[in-house]
Amino acid sequence: MGELISHEEMIEENIIPPKHEVFGFKGDVVPDVNFADSTFDAVVQFNQEEFLRRYSHGLGAINDLTALDTLSLLPHDLPIPRRVLSEETNAAIDIFPNGLVSVDAETVARLWNPVLRLSGILSTTEDIEDSIENVGAFPDDSRRGVIVMGERPDSAQLQRASKFGIGVAHANNDSSSLELLLPAEATVVRLGPIYWWLLEAIFDRWIETIT
Numbered sequence: 114m115g116e117l118i119s120h121e122e123m124i125e126e127n128i129i130p131p132k133h134e135v136f137g138f139k140g141d142v143v144p145d146v147n148f149a150d151s152t153f154d155a156v157v158q159f160n161q162e163e164f165l166r167r168y169s170h171g172l173g174a175i176n177d178l179t180a181l182d183t184l185s186l187l188p189h190d191l192p193i194p195r196r197v198l199s200e201e202t203n204a205a206i207d208i209f210p211n212g213l214v215s216v217d218a219e220t221v222a223r224l225w226n227p228v229l230r231l232s233g234i235l236s237t238t239e240d241i242e243d244s245i246e247n248v249g250a251f252p253d254d255s256r257r258g259v260i261v262m263g264e265r266p267d268s269a270q271l272q273r274a275s276k277f278g279i280g281v282a283h284a285n286n287d288s289s290s291l292e293l294l295l296p297a298e299a300t301v302v303r304l305g306p307i308y309w310w311l312l313e314a315i316f317d318r319w320i321e322t323i324t
Contacts, residue, residue, distance in 0.1 A: 136258040136280045136297040138233030143322065148314045151247045155255075155315045156233040163228045170212025174317035175225065180205070181306040181313070184213065187223035195221050227312045229319075231255045233297065239263045241270050241281070249277050253303035254311055260284055260291065271295055 138156040146155050183205045215222045234251050236244035237260040248257040258280035265283050274281045280297030
């Protein structure tokens with residue numbers, strides 16, 4: 114995972130113009146995340162305590178959906194009897210790397226937590242139709258916004274974005290200012306292993322940007 118850096122350095126590594134703030138997205142930008150055949154910028158807030166805990170165990174991103182599915186069966190920091198779990202689940206737990214769970218012969222507790230909170234998913238584009246498809250893949254994961262460069266979106270394009278709750282902003286010719294055309298609607302986040310998989314993909318991309 115490279116050298117340990119401070120939270121302030123995390124922020125500095127991801128400095129870009131604060132275009133995401135037009136939608137009210139708060140946090141640091143992780144650029145060019147690839148997930149589920151989509152590419153987007155993620156606006157995130159880091160859980161520094163979890164980051165440091167993972168670092169101490171040499172843990173990076175957990176990109177194994179099966180492992181995340183197993184972890185989702187376990188309450189965080191609350192030991193439960195292993196006898197209530199299936200043989201398959203116990204077998205998976207026994208080969209987890211250090212730092213994911215606290216385990217003994219009788220009990221197991223999940224130590225792992227998401228290392229970040231997703232504030233927004235963002236796409237900057239000259240093709241609003243393509244970006245609506247791109248960020249539209251995540252209706253249950255985060256607020257979403259599209260920044261359109263060049264030609265101003267027409268009413269039909271704005272109506273389509275509004276149908277899916279996607280915010281739209283238009284950049285002026287020199288990209289020095291943004292006009293908010295549609296706010297990004299709030300969403301009820303779908304918690305669980307698929308959502309965690311997305312968060313881990315974003316974290317994995319963040320690691321790439323600093324190493």
